[in-house]
Amino acid sequence: MTPVSDPQEKEPEAQPRLLVVGIGASAGGLEPLEALIRSLVSDSMAYVVLQHMAPDHESALAEILARGASVRVITAAHGMPLEAGTLYVTPPGKDITLHGGVLQLQAQSAEVPRHSIDSFLRSLAADQGSASVAVILSGSGDDGALGARAVREAGGITFAQEPSTAQHPSMPQSVIDLGVADFCLAPAEIGEELARLSSHPFVARRRSQRLWSQQVLDQVFDRLRRVFGVDFAGYKPTTIERRLGRRMALRKVERGEDYLTLLDSDAEELKNLYGDLLIGVTAFFRDREAFEVLESTVIPRLFAGRSPDSPVRIWVPGCSSGEEAYSIAMCVIEHLDTLGVQIPVQIFATDIDDRALARARLGLYPLGVELDIPASRLQRFFTRQGDAWQVSQRLRALVIFAHHNLGKDPPFSRLDLVSCRNVLIYMQPSLQKRVLRVFHYALKPDGFLQLGASESVGDAAELFSLIDRQLKLYSRKSAPSTSVFELSSGARGGPFSPGSRPSQPTAEHRPMVSTQQLADRMVLEKFGPPGMLLDEKLDVIQFRGQTGPYLGPSAGVATLNVLKLVRPELLPALRQALQTAATHGVEVTSGPVVLMGAPASAAVVVEVMPLREGSGREQCLLVMFREAPAATEAAAPTLNSEEAGATQVRALETELLVTKEYLQTSVRELEVANEELQTANEELQSTNEELQSSNEELETSKEELQSTNEELSTINEELQNRIGQLNESNDDLQNVLADVSTPLVLVGMDLRIRRFSAAAEQLLHLIAEDVGRPVARLEAALNPPPIEAPGTEVERTPLVEPAVAETIRSLQECARRVRASDGHWYTMRTIPYRTLDHAIRGAVIEFTRAPPARKGAESVEIHEMVGKVLSTLPHVLMLLDEHMRLVWVNKAFFDTFHVGAEVLGRALDEVWPARASEPMLWSAFEEAVARGKNFAEMIVEHPFGREGEHPMKFSARALAAAGDRPALTLVLIEETR
Numbered sequence: 001m002t003p004v005s006d007p008q009e010k011e012p013e014a015q016p017r018l019l020v021v022g023i024g025a026s027a028g029g030l031e032p033l034e035a036l037i038r039s040l041v042s043d044s045m046a047y048v049v050l051q052h053m054a055p056d057h058e059s060a061l062a063e064i065l066a067r068g069a070s071v072r073v074i075t076a077a078h079g080m081p082l083e084a085g086t087l088y089v090t091p092p093g094k095d096i097t098l099h100g101g102v103l104q105l106q107a108q109s110a111e112v113p114r115h116s117i118d119s120f121l122r123s124l125a126a127d128q129g130s131a132s133v134a135v136i137l138s139g140s141g142d143d144g145a146l147g148a149r150a151v152r153e154a155g156g157i158t159f160a161q162e163p164s165t166a167q168h169p170s171m172p173q174s175v176i177d178l179g180v181a182d183f184c185l186a187p188a189e190i191g192e193e194l195a196r197l198s199s200h201p202f203v204a205r206r207r208s209q210r211l212w213s214q215q216v217l218d219q220v221f222d223r224l225r226r227v228f229g230v231d232f233a234g235y236k237p238t239t240i241e242r243r244l245g246r247r248m249a250l251r252k253v254e255r256g257e258d259y260l261t262l263l264d265s266d267a268e269e270l271k272n273l274y275g276d277l278l279i280g281v282t283a284f285f286r287d288r289e290a291f292e293v294l295e296s297t298v299i300p301r302l303f304a305g306r307s308p309d310s311p312v313r314i315w316v317p318g319c320s321s322g323e324e325a326y327s328i329a330m331c332v333i334e335h336l337d338t339l340g341v342q343i344p345v346q347i348f349a350t351d352i353d354d355r356a357l358a359r360a361r362l363g364l365y366p367l368g369v370e371l372d373i374p375a376s377r378l379q380r381f382f383t384r385q386g387d388a389w390q391v392s393q394r395l396r397a398l399v400i401f402a403h404h405n406l407g408k409d410p411p412f413s414r415l416d417l418v419s420c421r422n423v424l425i426y427m428q429p430s431l432q433k434r435v436l437r438v439f440h441y442a443l444k445p446d447g448f449l450q451l452g453a454s455e456s457v458g459d460a461a462e463l464f465s466l467i468d469r470q471l472k473l474y475s476r477k478s479a480p481s482t483s484v485f486e487l488s489s490g491a492r493g494g495p496f497s498p499g500s501r502p503s504q505p506t507a508e509h510r511p512m513v514s515t516q517q518l519a520d521r522m523v524l525e526k527f528g529p530p531g532m533l534l535d536e537k538l539d540v541i542q543f544r545g546q547t548g549p550y551l552g553p554s555a556g557v558a559t560l561n562v563l564k565l566v567r568p569e570l571l572p573a574l575r576q577a578l579q580t581a582a583t584h585g586v587e588v589t590s591g592p593v594v595l596m597g598a599p600a601s602a603a604v605v606v607e608v609m610p611l612r613e614g615s616g617r618e619q620c621l622l623v624m625f626r627e628a629p630a631a632t633e634a635a636a637p638t639l640n641s642e643e644a645g646a647t648q649v650r651a652l653e654t655e656l657l658v659t660k661e662y663l664q665t666s667v668r669e670l671e672v673a674n675e676e677l678q679t680a681n682e683e684l685q686s687t688n689e690e691l692q693s694s695n696e697e698l699e700t701s702k703e704e705l706q707s708t709n710e711e712l713s714t715i716n717e718e719l720q721n722r723i724g725q726l727n728e729s730n731d732d733l734q735n736v737l738a739d740v741s742t743p744l745v746l747v748g749m750d751l752r753i754r755r756f757s758a759a760a761e762q763l764l765h766l767i768a769e770d771v772g773r774p775v776a777r778l779e780a781a782l783n784p785p786p787i788e789a790p791g792t793e794v795e796r797t798p799l800v801e802p803a804v805a806e807t808i809r810s811l812q813e814c815a816r817r818v819r820a821s822d823g824h825w826y827t828m829r830t831i832p833y834r835t836l837d838h839a840i841r842g843a844v845i846e847f848t849r850a851p852p853a854r855k856g857a858e859s860v861e862i863h864e865m866v867g868k869v870l871s872t873l874p875h876v877l878m879l880l881d882e883h884m885r886l887v888w889v890n891k892a893f894f895d896t897f898h899v900g901a902e903v904l905g906r907a908l909d910e911v912w913p914a915r916a917s918e919p920m921l922w923s924a925f926e927e928a929v930a931r932g933k934n935f936a937e938m939i940v941e942h943p944f945g946r947e948g949e950h951p952m953k954f955s956a957r958a959l960a961a962a963g964d965r966p967a968l969t970l971v972l973i974e975e976t977r
Contacts, residue, residue, distance in 0.1 A: 017131050018044070018045070018046055018082060018084055018101070018131065019044065019045040019046070019131050019132075019133060019197075019198060020045070020046050020047075020048065020082060020098070020124055020128050020131060020132055020133065021045050021046070021047045021048070021133040021134075021135060021194065022048050022050065022117075022120055022121050022124050022132070022133070022134050022135065022147070022151075023036070023047060023048065023049045023050065023135045023137065024050045024051075024117035024120075024121070024134070024135070024136050024137065024139070024143065024144040024147070024171070025049070025050070025051050025052075025136075025137040025138060025139055025171075026051065026052040026138070026139025026140060026141070026143065026168070026171060027052070027138065027139050027140045027167070027168045028138040028139065028166065028167030028168040029051060029137045029138045029139055030061075030064070031138075031167070032137045032138050032161055032165070032166065032187035033049065033051070033065060033137060033187070034064070034065065034067075034068075035186075035187040035188045036135070036137070036187040036188065036190055036191050037065050037068075037069045037071070037073075037087065037191075038068050038069065038070075038188070038191075039187070039188045039189075039190070039191025039192055040069070040070055040071055040087075040191045040194065040195075041070060041191070041195045043071065043084055043085035044084050044085075044198050045084060045085075045133075045194065045198060046082040046083060046084055046085075046086055046087075046088070047071065047086070047087040047088065048076065048082075048087075048088045048090070048096065048098075048103070048120065048124075049061070049065070049087060049088065049089045049090060050090050050096065050116055050117045050120055051089075051090065052116070052139065052143070053090075053092045054092065055092055055093035055108050058092065059089075059091065059092045061089050062074065062075045062089040065087065065089065069087065071085050071086060071087050072085060072086045072087065073086075073087045073089065074086065074087070074088060074089070075088075075089050075091050076088040076089060076090055076091060076094075076096060076103050076105065077091075077103070077105070078103065078104060078105040079102060079103070079104075080102065080103045081101055081102050081103075082098075082101050082102070082103070088103065090116075091105070093107070093108045094106065094107065094108055095107070095108050095109060095116045095119055095120075096116070096120050097119060097120055097123035098120065098123045098124050098127045098128070099123065099127060100127065101127065101128075104123075115143050115146075115367070115368045115370065115371055116143070117136070117143045117144040117147055118143055118144060118145070118146045118147040118368040118371060119147070119371065120147065121134050121144065121146075121147025121148060121150060121151055122146070122147050122150045122371075124147075124151065124156075125147075125150040125151045125153065125154035125156060126150075126154070128154075128156070129154045129155055129156070130154060130155030130156055130242060130246065131156070132151045132154060132156035132157075133151070133156055133157050133158070133159070133194070133197075134147060134148040134151040134152075134156065134157075134158045134159065135158075135159040135160075135161075135190060136148055136158075136159070136160050136161065136171050136172050136175045136181075137161045137166070137171070137172065137187065138161060138166035138167050138168050138169065138171065138172070139166075139168055139170065139171035139172075140168045140170045140171065141170055141171060141174075141367065141387060142170065142171065142174035142366045142367050142368060142387050142388075143171060143367075143368065144171055144174070144175060145171075145174040145175050145177075145178050145180075145366045145368060146178075146366055146368035146369070146371075147368070148160075148175045148178070148180050148181070149178055149180045150281075152180045152182070153281045154281075155242055155243065155246055157182050157183075157197065157246070157249070157250065158175065158180055158181055158182045158183070159181070159182065159183045159184075159185065159190050159193070159194075160172040160173075160175040160176050160181040160183070160184050161184075161185070161186070161187060161190070162184050162185055162186050163176070163184075165186045165187070170387065172184075174366060174387065178366065179355065182250055183250075196252070197249060200248075200249040200252075200254065201254055213256060216256040216257060216259075216260050217237075217240070217241075217244075217256075218233075219260055220244065220260065220263065220273075221233050223263055223264075223270060224270070224273070224274055224277075227270060227274075228274050229405075230274075230352055230405060230407075231407065232277060235426050235427055235428065235431075236425075236426055236427065236428060239426050240277065243273070243276045243277050244256075244259070244273070246276065247259070247269070247272065247273050247276055251269065275353070275355065278351075278352065278353040278356070281320075281422060282319075282320040282321060282323045282324055283323055283372050284323045284324075284326065284327050284369055284372040284373045285327045285372055285373065286323070286324065286327075286372075286421075287421070287452075287453060289470075289471060290421070290450065290453075290471050290472075291327065291331065293468060293471050293473060294328070294331060294419075294450070295331050295334075295335070297467075297468075297473075298417060298448050298450070298473065299331055299332060299335050300335065301448075302416050302417060302448075303335065303336070303339060303341075303343060306343055308341065308342060308343055308344075309344075310343075311343070311344035311345060311346055312332070312343060312344070312345045312346070312416050312417075313346045313348070313412070313414060313415045313416050313417075314328060314332075314345070314346070314347045314348070314415065314416060314417045314418075314419065315347075315348045315350070315411075315412050315415050315417070315418045315419070315442065316328065316347065316348070316349045316350070316418075316419050316420075317350050317351075317404065317406055317418070317420050317423060318350075318351060318406070318420060318422075318423040319349035319350060319351050319356075319357075319360060319401070320351060320353070320356050320360070321356045321359040321360045322349060322356075322357075322359070322360025322361075322363070322399065322401065323365075323369075323372075324349075324419065324421065325347055325349035325360070325399045325401075326363070326381075326391055326395060326399060328347060328419060329345075329347055329395050329398045329399055330377055330381055330395065332345055332347070332398070333381075333394065333395065333398070345398055346398075346400065347398055347399045347400065348400050348402065348412050349399050349400065349401050349402075350401070350402050350403065350404030351401075351403070351404070352403060352404065352405050354403060357401050357402075357403060360399075360401050361401050363390060363391035363395075363396050364385070364388045364389070364390050364391075365382075365388060365389050365391075366387070366388060366389075367387060367388065367389065369389055370389075380392075381394075381395045397696070406423070406435050406438065407431065407434070407435070411438045411439070411441060411442040412442055413441075413442055414442075414444055415442045415443050415444060415447055416443075416444060416446075416447050416448070417447060417448045417449075417450070418439050418442065418443060418447070418448070418449050418450070419450045420435075420439065420449070420450070420451060420452075421450060421451060421452040421455070422452035422453075422454070422455070423452070423455075424436075424451065424452070424455045425452060425454050425455050429458065429459065432458060432460075433458065433459055433460055436457055436458075436460040436463060436464070437460065437463065440460070440463040440464070440476060440477075443476040444476070445476060445478055446475070446476065447475070447476045448467075448473065448474065448475055448476075449464055449473075449474040449475070449476065450471075450472065450473050450474075451472040451474070452472065453470075453471075453472060455472055456472065457474060462477065463476070463477055464476060464477055465477055524544075524545075525545065528544070528545055529545065529607075529624045529625060529626050530544060530545030530546050530547045530549075530550065530624070530625050531544045531545060531547065531622060531623050531624035531625060532544065532547060532562060532622075532623045533611075533620055533621075533622055533623075534562055534578075534620060534621040534622075534623060535620055536582075536619055536620070537561075538561055538562050538563060538578065538621075539559075539560045539561055539562070540560045540561075540562055540565065541620065544624075547625070549595070549625075550566060550567060550570060550595075550604065550625045551565050551566060551567065552565075552566065552567040552568065553565050562574070562578075562623065563575065567595065567596075569593055569594070569595055569596055570593055570595075570604065570606060570625075572659045573590035573591065573593050573606050574590070574606050574608075574623070576588075576590065576661065577589075577590050577606050577607075577608040577623075578608055578621060578623075579665055580608075581608040581609065581610050581621060582610065582619070582621065585610050585612075585619075586610070587607070587608070587609045587610070588607070588608045589605060589606070589607045590605060590606040590607075591605070591654060592604065592605055592628035593605070593606070603627070603628035604625055604626070604627060604628060605625075605626045605627070605628045606623065606624075606625060607623070607624045607625075607626060608621055608622070608623050608624075609621070609622045609624075610622075733755075736757075737755060737756070737757040737758065738757070738758050739758075740757050740758075740759065741759055742757070742759060742846060742847070742848060743756075743757060743759040743760035743762075743763045743764065743846070743847040744756065744757040744759070744760055744844060744845070744846055744847075745757075745760050745764070745766075745775070745778065745844070745845040746833065746842065746843075746844055746845075747775050747804050747833070747842045747843045747844070747845060748841065748842040749808065749840075749841060749842050751774060751775050751776075751801060751804060751805065752772055752773060752774055752775065753766075753770055753771055753772065753773055753774075753775055753777065754771065754772075754842065755771065756770075756771075760847070763781070763820055763822070763847060764778055764781040764782075764820070765780075765781050765821070774801070775800055775801055775804055775845075776798065776800065776801045778800045778845070779798060779799070779800055779801075781820060781821050782799065782800065782818045782819065782820055782821070782828075798901045798902075799816055799818060799828070799901075799904070800828070800845070802901065802902050802904060802905060803816055803828065803830045803905060804830050804843045804845065806830075806905060806906070807830040807831065807832055807843045808832065808840060808842065808843055811832050811840065812832075813829060813830065813831050813832070814829070814830045814905065815827055815828065815829050815830075816828045816830075816905070817850055818847075820847070824849060824850075825849075825850040826847045826848060826849055826850055827847070827848045827849075827850050828845060828846070828847055829845070829846045829847075829848070830843050830844070830845055830846075831843060831844045831845075831846065832844075873890070873892070874892060875892060875972055875973065875974055876889075876890070876892045876893045876896050876897075876952075876972070876973035876974070877889065877890045877892070877893065877970065877971070877972060877973070878890075878893055878970075878971045878973070879968050879969065879970055879971070880908065880925070880929055880968065880969040880971065881929075881966055881967075881968060881969075882929060882930075882966055882967055883907065884907055884908045884909070884925060884926070884929055885905060885906060885907050885908070886903050886904055886905065886906060886907075886908060886911060887904065887905070887968070888904070889903070889904070893973075896946065896973075897943075897944040897945075897946055899911070899944070908925070911944070912943065912944045912945070914943075918940055920938065921938050921940060921954060924938060924954075924956065925956065925969075925971075928956045928957075928958050928969050929958075929967075929969050932958035932960065932967070933958070934955075934956055934957050934958060935954075935955065935956050936955040936956075937953045937954075937955055938953060938954045938955075939951050939952075939953050939976065940952055940953070940954060943973065948975070950975050950976050951975075951976050952973050952974060952975050952976065953973070953974050953976055954971060954972070954973055955971070955972045955974075956969055956970065956971045956972070957969070957970050957972075958970075
């Protein structure tokens with residue numbers, strides 16, 4: 001990603017300029033518009049209001065905004081030039097753009113959602129550059145987000161309404177989420193900030209008045225280089241200075257020295273400056289003509305005659321947030337589908353802005369990209385996700401995003417196409433040439449280079465051939481590669497650090513040489529044999545002595561490889577000696593070799609000695625050339641011509657044998673190397689497939705985790721809502737129990753107290769610790785009529801627990817009359833406790849005050865009769881109600897039939913299931929209960945399961961209802977003798 005220049009950077013110095021403010025609003029935007037316009041005080045700006053309105057509705061927006069405005073408010077018309085101190089309102093049914101400072105109106109687009117704000121702000125950024133301002137107010141959707149980004153990329157300033165002050169915060173929030181909002185303020189505060197900005201030197205004039213010195217600029221570069229590892233000294237000064245001026249205007253600083261002080265004290269500002277310098281202009285299918293040539297010419301040539309195992313490799317440096325890389329990927333996929341073949345494609349998209357790369361990897365773009373992408377491609381390669389478009393998985397899998405600095409990082413290799421558009425224009429010529437050499441190195445011999453409309457290869461014309469001058473399409477030339485990588489030794493510095501120069505040793509730093517070392521060097525130079533020191537690759541590290549007679553460099557590219565430096569006559573012997581010395585680590589001496597043009601007696605011997613300093617160190621080879629010992633003059637005359645020829649033949653045969661052995665060894669080494677390369681290639685392909693598979697699994701896992709996270713978030717929100725409801729219900733219940741006048745007790749399925757009202761607490765003498773205790777705890781506060789016999793102690797009959805148990809079991813409401821400890825009579829009702837889904841979870845006990853008892857009423861007739869008369873009788877007695885339930889028995893009943901108080905309240909059929917065995921008795925009971933018909937002395941053998949010697953006789957008398965007392969039946973049971 002690269003800085004962006006202003007279209008007006010060539011205009012005269014210090015000339016006042018008109019600042020144009022585009023104000024976008026939609027739903028809920030009228031109120032913030034009025035507040036903003038009332039706060040405008042600057043007459044040096046022109047304002048254009050863009051409001052989403054119904055096309056067939058006559059608007060009174062201009063009249064409304066004119067009230068209380070300090071600037072002139074008019075409705076915009078086609079061809080109207082912008083004037084300072086004027087606010088232009090877009091009429092209904094029209095879209096508006098700006099060209100040459102003149103408003104252009106067109107019929108409103110029928111597309112939904114509309115992006116009229118994006119359209120105007122883009123034209124504003126292209127027309128006015130850094131003299132443009134974008135303000136996004138309340139509204140639904142994301143219209144204005146891409147337009148605000150375009151304004152910021154052009155060096156302008158952007159405002160977003162504080163979302164908390166907006167009735168519909170989607171539009172300003174989308175600008176904030178895109179990371180392009182310079183200010184986030186309330187509407188009235190935006191007007192005040194615009195007035196302040198209009199007076200800043202950078203904003204008020206077309207060209208800055210050199211707000212900083214070169215020394216300040218160098219210090220800014222140094223801070224950026226040290227913190228972020230990127231050196232901006234290679235970029236054009238106008239671009240850098242314009243970005244610096246923008247940051248100074250935003251931070252209310254007018255002097256370069258003051259801004260430098262701010263950078264030292266505010267690390268966040270240094271980060272913001274770095275982000276501003278990295279802003280790149282990008283869009284889907286930017287420059288349509290260039291993509292048309294790419295689709296019709298370049299891409300078909302990339303795939304022509306290509307085998308399925310030969311991938312197409314494309315590099316998009318300076319990719320920003322990924323729009324251009326995805327655009328190329330769409331073209332490639334469409335061409336592959338047309339061919340109907342499966343050829344692997346790798347598109348490398350790189351940048352130095354990690355924030356932009358993160359957005360590119362996410363592949364999520366605002367709805368405004370609909371302006372740039374044809375509808376057919378949008379439906380094919382994107383899916384709608386809320387207020388954004390998400391790139392498809394196939395498109396995303398084609399592009400690999402990576403951090404890469406063109407100035408110092410190694411490039412990709414064996415590329416078919418490099419698309420580097422609108423990046424070089426921001427670099428100085430020296431850096432441009434270096435980057436072009438990098439592209440030449442990275443491309444295949446038949447690769448293509450595509451540049452921006454304002455770019456060219458410049459001084460690197462020897463590296464590339466022009467294919468299309470208008471669209472700046474080039475092909476790679478087969479020129480020799482020169483030095484490409486000039487990486488600095490600094491850990492984070494770039495290759496073009498200001499003031500960097502190759503270090504030269506000074507006299508003060510030259511190493512001191514002793515006299516002995518100097519003498520040794522002179523002796524070696526005078527008497528030592530000439531030679532060379534080689535590394536493991538057989539490249540010359542050092543020449544020793546006069547090696548000229550033994551060297552004969554071959555034609556072609558310059559090299560230091562010893563096999564291409566020595567004379568051809570020495571090559572076979574030297575190869576054999578080097579091979580033996582390197583393989584076996586021994587010193588090797590070749591036979592004598594006669595050099596061409598030299599007498600036969602001037603033969604040369606090659607000696608090779610392996611050198612290794614310490615374990616693990618690289619092995620070097622020392623090659624020395626010595627003159628072979630000459631034959632004595634006495635022996636020379638004895639050699640006749642025949643012997644001399646034989647000697648020469650033997651020498652040639654020896655040389656031929658050595659050459660043959662060397663060639664065989666070379667063939668074997670090449671075969672081994674080829675096998676190793678083939679194995680390594682297979683391993684790399686396998687590793688690549690595994691990495692791709694892992695990447696797909698990670699992507700799938702990421703999507704699953706995101707989905708799970710969304711589900712958990714939803715569940716968490718539901719739980720939070722339920723907790724709120726439970727807290728509210730609990731508060732309601734607490735208030736009801738505290739304020740209700742009726743004593744209430746809630747009992748669980750385990751017959752333990754769960755809650756009770758304040759009235760129950762007072763009536764039944766309950767305390768907080770009684771919660772969780774058995775419901776039988778209530779018996780102590782109740783005083784039912786005592787059942788006593790002469791000479792016996794008072795014994796209480798349990799009422800509460802049996803009543804609750806019966807209610808839970810039968811799911812029927814039960815009522816009992818009880819006397820509380822305050823001496824009053826109460827009706828104790830036990831009601832089933834039902835949940836919302838109709839499940840039984842216990843019972844509710846309610847105590848209501850019984851009406852005053854009249855004479856002859858139940859309270860007098862039952863309790864006094866039982867307590868004072870009936871309890872004294874030795875006979876067995878029991879009372880039945882109209883439902884044939886046992887409502888009372890005397891002590892003799894308990895003793896005779898050996899039962900407890902649990903029989904009270906239960907039906908006679910349940911206590912004594914004898915309807916089938918004693919039908920006559922049961923008929924008599926029913927007649928007595930239903931019709932009040934008495935009976936006497938009916939004999940039963942074993943009543944209530946009694947195993948006695950004598951049968952028992954039953955008599956019954958009906959007691960008519962009186963007052964609020966129901967009808968009862970008194971049964972007398974006597975033992976026969």
